Amino acid sequence: xxxxxxxxxxxxxxxxxxxxxxxxxxxxxxxxxxxxxxxxxxxxxxxxxxxxxxxxxxxxxxxxxxxxxxxxxxxxxxxxxxxxxxxxxxxxxxxxxxxxxxxxxxxxxxxxxxxxxxxxxxxxxxxxxxxxxxxxxxxxxxxxxxxxxxxxxxxxxxxxxxxxxxxxxxxxxxxxxxxxxxxxxxxxxxxxxxxxxxxxxxxxxxxxxxxxxxxxxxxxxxxxxxxxxxxxxxxxxxxxxxxxx
Numbered sequence: 298x299x300x301x302x303x304x305x306x307x308x309x310x311x312x313x314x315x316x317x318x319x320x321x322x323x324x325x326x327x328x329x330x331x332x333x334x335x336x337x338x339x340x341x342x343x344x345x346x347x348x349x350x351x352x353x354x355x356x357x358x359x360x361x362x363x364x365x366x367x368x369x370x371x372x373x374x375x376x377x378x379x380x381x382x383x384x385x386x387x388x389x390x391x392x393x394x395x396x397x398x399x400x401x402x403x404x405x406x407x408x409x410x411x412x413x414x415x416x417x418x419x420x421x422x423x424x425x426x427x428x429x430x431x432x433x434x435x436x437x438x439x440x441x442x443x444x445x446x447x448x449x450x451x452x453x454x455x456x457x458x459x460x461x462x463x464x465x466x467x468x469x470x471x472x473x474x475x476x477x478x479x480x481x482x483x484x485x486x487x488x489x490x491x492x493x494x495x496x497x498x499x500x501x502x503x504x505x506x507x508x509x510x511x512x513x514x515x516x517x518x519x520x521x522x523x524x525x526x527x528x529x530x531x532x533x534x535x536x537x538x539x540x541x542x
Contacts, residue, residue: 337531432487
């Protein structure tokens, strides 16, 4: 674990929430293209590295828990990934339902909005876990932590943009700062606390499923405003980079 390297990356991940929307505002003429490139790169990381890492994590979990009477240990990491996927799908569905049912105030209306609290709270936990796993992996990484940080930074840029569109002024006023603090808190927990390997592997599965779901929600270009060519270029370029490394 390189504390200096991971601390710098944690700072960049936090900054992606704090300053990300300013970046896209300044790049407004090609904003959708930039989002599509970022989405393509993050999705490439998911399929080229994260999913294979999930398979290795499942094998490791079976090995280190061989002496424990756990039910279906070979499916533990995949079950955790499914839970992460479903949780964020459910959270997105709840936000969508509340917006169209008229059961919530307009976006950005107030910090007492329970949907706002639940939505941002879920993403704060998510960002913290991603930062923690940047420090505490299951083994020595085949892919440098720098590439992990770049992929997750691009992912956080798209995620922050989606949260800004959903919650408006309230995200700008407090939400982005809460997510940035969650990133830094996750990094600090990673430096100070090493969880047992079975728990770390379960968290990796949970985060992997969540990344896949959130990539679909925030990063895959939509039918009307997506940019297919920039998305493909971002995915291809980052996939080649990962394969070369």
